Amino acid sequence: MLSEYILPVTVFAATGLVSGVLLTVASKIFEVKTDERIEKISEILPQANCGSCGYAGCADYADAIISKGEKANLCRPGGTETAKKISEITGTDAGEVAESYAVVRCSGDCNACDTKYEFTGIRSCTSVKRYYGGNSTCSWGCAGFGDCAGVCEYNAISIKDGLAHIDPKLCKGCGSCAAVCPNDLISVIPRDSGYAVLCSSRDNGKATKLACKNGCIGCKMCEKNCEYGAITVTDFHASIDQEKCTGCGTCAEKCPVKVIKPL
Secondary structure (H helix, E strand, O other), X not given: OOHHHHHHHHHHHHHHHHHHHHHHHHHHHOOOOOOXXXXXXXXXXXXXXXXXXXXXXXXXXXXXXXXXXXXXXXXXXXXXXXXXXXXXXXOOOOOOOOOEEEEEOOOOOOOOEOEOOOOOOOOOHHHHHOOOOOOEOOOOOOXXXXXXXXXXXXXXXXXXXXXXXXXXOOOOOOOHHHHHOOOOOEEXXXXXXXXXXXXXXXXXXXXXXXXXXXXXXXXXXXXXHOOOOOXXXXXXXXXXXOXXXXXXXXXXHHOOOOOEEEO
């Protein structure tokens, strides 16, 4: 009886052994060699996978640096120090990383805007936006449900009085918050920027004042008084060209609604 099992077991064991040997040989022959520098660079990167470098994540960026010769200074959260470490591995020039941070271009907190209706759906800015443009009287403003805070890896965003606030000391400028804001209210700007217009409304002055006490009314006082041509008003909305702005503060001084703030 025992002999009936010996042959099948032997054949099974031999087949397994041969298969194992063949798989081992095949893995060596068809092995895809990976440059070890890619793994080293990936470990240096902050693993925020924010996409600020233009790639899907840190691993893709690390691969691009080696395989495509991509620049070492594209990671905003990592900053100049990370770029220097990458350059030590690749033997290339690190270059400077332009330090930046995110700013919420809205001043419409619950003291400035009224509520059109009580929203009882999913507590999300994206969700409330689908219903009549949001539950705030200003359809351009911050919904205040914190989609931006939910994706911030650095705990730099808090919601106060129905408005998102970004701590510039904690913000790394990755732009994850800007990507999820349904009203496109968040901008990533250089840290050395002087002033910003904290309103994104494109309604005319009368409509804006009815919707928000702190809104830009498009009066063009800022534009008329800026001697550097750094601020323009289009569609009732003031915008500052940070490359032209000298930080003199004239625009903020002349703004009748005080919606232009120093950074």
